[in-house]
Amino acid sequence: MGVPPTPLRQWGSISRAKRTVSGVRFDRPGDVATVLRVLYLVFNEGYSGDVDLAAEAIRLTRQLATAIDHPEVAGLLALMLLHHARRAARTAPDGSLVPLAEQDRGRWDTKAIAEGVEILQEALARDRLGEFQAQAAIAALHADAPTAEETDWVQIVEWYDELARLTDSPVVRLNRAVAVGEADGPRAGLAALAALDASLPRHTAVAAHLHERDGDLATAARLYAEAARKAPNLAERDHLTRQAARLNTRRCR
Template sequence: MDDTLLRTLTPRVIGVLCRRGADFATAEDAVQEALLEAVRRWPHDPPRDPQGWLVTVAWRKFLDAVRADMSRRRREEQVEAEPPHGPGAASDDTLRLYFLCTHPTLTPSSAVALTLRAVGGLSTRQIAQAYLVPEATMAQRISRAKRAVSGVRLDRPGDVTTVLRVLYLVFNEGYTGDVDLAAEAIRLTRELRAMVDAPEVSGLLALMLLHHARRPARTRADGSLVPLAEQDRGQWDTELIAEGVEVLQAALVRDRLGEYQAQAAVAALHADARTVAETDWVQIVEWYDELVRLTENPVARLNRAVAVGEADGARAGMAALSELDPGLPRFTAAAAYLHERDGDRATAARLYAQAAGTATSAAERDHLTRQAARLHVERA
């Protein structure tokens, strides 16, 4: 049984049923039943046309579930006259499903869960494990999301920007349970890139690939964080870096710059440096300037201040940082780093300890605590 094939076909088949008139919630349930039947039958009797088989069985399941409803009988009659689905229809149906699962009426967490279930083909149990919540809780979240979009008609183009935002949320969850969400987000973004001619889709894919390439060097065996400057660059995945750079360059030459392309350009400059000392901080600052221009994102301004500190000296970085809201996430950690670079270890140690108290993860908190302890020891 080819699990990858089933996961690839799942959104296409749901999309076919929705196009034929099925509401999303019932269509998704029918496809899940068809998948269970495929798991039972395909190992002994594999079909010549897996997608066609799933469409037929899922549609039969759907009709069985709603046969008492006369409106569904009319839809059934319409489908009898519908021509068979073709290769182009499969892509269109999957793209419609991307847009449906990331509909603006859904919360980000619901959109992520529904995307992983309907487009990614993951089970409710897998998604629950990935997000460290009980399976019943995740089932309720997905059910509510399905109900919310069941009446939505996609008679106008969907918002690719929203889809990209949801996929990036999936990617940033990383790896938990038995599902590698970073790898899953890359897979889904590759699929989206094959369907949508938009440089920003390529920009997001490049950004994911370049970040994912550094993953083996990002943590130690004990789970502690390794800052970028201290990472063993020999552990970086050079093939992923090369692919990410190639995808990014193809997007940039189209001269339709977006935020993901700008972020990917920063990541590419880090990946291109063989050592920390060779990092082209001047160019990184220039790309952050573009990112700030595009988004006005305060986090981008924070990262730019740190980059200015590397390119023009710690005091220049602190001057840029002083223009920002001290309540920004990681503001205090950035200030600690810049004070240390400026030689003020006492202030840096105090700020590292302060930043540890507001860290959003145990790994980050432990890293900042160690930084504060290191400076205290060096000053003793």
């Protein structure tokens, strides 16, 4: 997300989303997909800046869900709720990023998770799978795990396979490599990663994580430092720099 948007830019994003939701026609196949992508972009911007864009994006998606009966609208709403439920645990008191595996799950919003899962289940029951439903299914599996160690990574890989089939997205395949590394071991994850373009955003960070899991701390530390230099924002850069320093400290003991 680069430079955090100013409040003025954020309100501009909200206004554009509102115009999109209120002014679009839904009688052509591409219309719904366009609106959903706009709303998801607004939601993702909501994790930076001073205006709560994420909550506003959820409100607008609820509005859209009342206007049109579409499983992908429900899928996006479920996805937003499931991600938003973890928001309080995503950063430490000093503002640093907290990886999903290290988050305090007691701080997750269980009401939002329950609502997201219910909406998703109803959408999936219609057997018209789309990319937002598949993303929401992955988020639901993370939310359902009592601990990081109990995450159903095998099923997450299967959902990434579905998502890759639907989108043919390199970023999806990058995330799938992480899941494969958890389900089948880091070397399997590295093999999946080797098939992808090394210039992909966060490719180096994923490689660092998998090498650390495989016990190659020297390579992991070097890759974390390299990934930090490529990081798209300050919070991510600081997190990756700390990861490199942590491993270098371990190696020196």
